[in-house]
Amino acid sequence: MTASKRNAILAAGMTAVLGGCSFVTVDPxxxxxxxxxxxxxxxxxxxxxxxxxxxxxIGFIKRGKPAISENLETLARxxxxxxxxxxxxxxxxxxxxxxxxxxxxxxx
Numbered sequence: 001m002t003a004s005k006r007n008a009i010l011a012a013g014m015t016a017v018l019g020g021c022s023f024v025t026v027d028p029x030x031x032x033x034x035x036x037x038x039x040x041x042x043x044x045x046x047x048x049x050x051x052x053x054x055x056x057x058i059g060f061i062k063r064g065k066p067a068i069s070e071n072l073e074t075l076a077r078x079x080x081x082x083x084x085x086x087x088x089x090x091x092x093x094x095x096x097x098x099x100x101x102x103x104x105x106x107x108x
Contacts, residue, residue: 024054024071030081034106035073038089044106049091050079056097069094076101 052075056063076088076099085103092100 024074024078026074027078027081030074030077032086033077033080034087035077036087036089036106038091038102041087041089041102041104041106044087044104047080047083047085047103047105049100049102050076050083050088051098051100052076052079053098065094068097069099072097072099073101076103079103 052072054063054068054071054075056068072094073088073090079101080086080088080103083103085105087104087106088101089104090099091102
């Protein structure tokens with residue numbers, strides 16, 4: 001096997017492994033924060049919003065969209081817990097590793 005083929009296989013393997021990695025963890029306080037569609041928060045008290053962001057690449061390797069979305073949601077849940085919220089809803093689509101979420105108090 002040539003060095004260039006070996007490097008191509010190694011790069012493909014690293015992309016598969018790192019592309020799906022999750023580097024963000026849910027804070028213990030945020031474990032019960034719900035993720036709802038916007039229409040399900042109409043009876044909730046809006047506490048504010050958070051704009052969260054994560055890296056879309058690790059070095060030269062692009063991260064997968066599902067991993068990016070999961071990380072953004074986790075960061076938003078953590079932010080909601082810090083603000084005293086119990087629910088989040090996505091207010092924008094993911095764009096360049098960034099997304100805005102509304103934070104609500106729904107459980108009264």
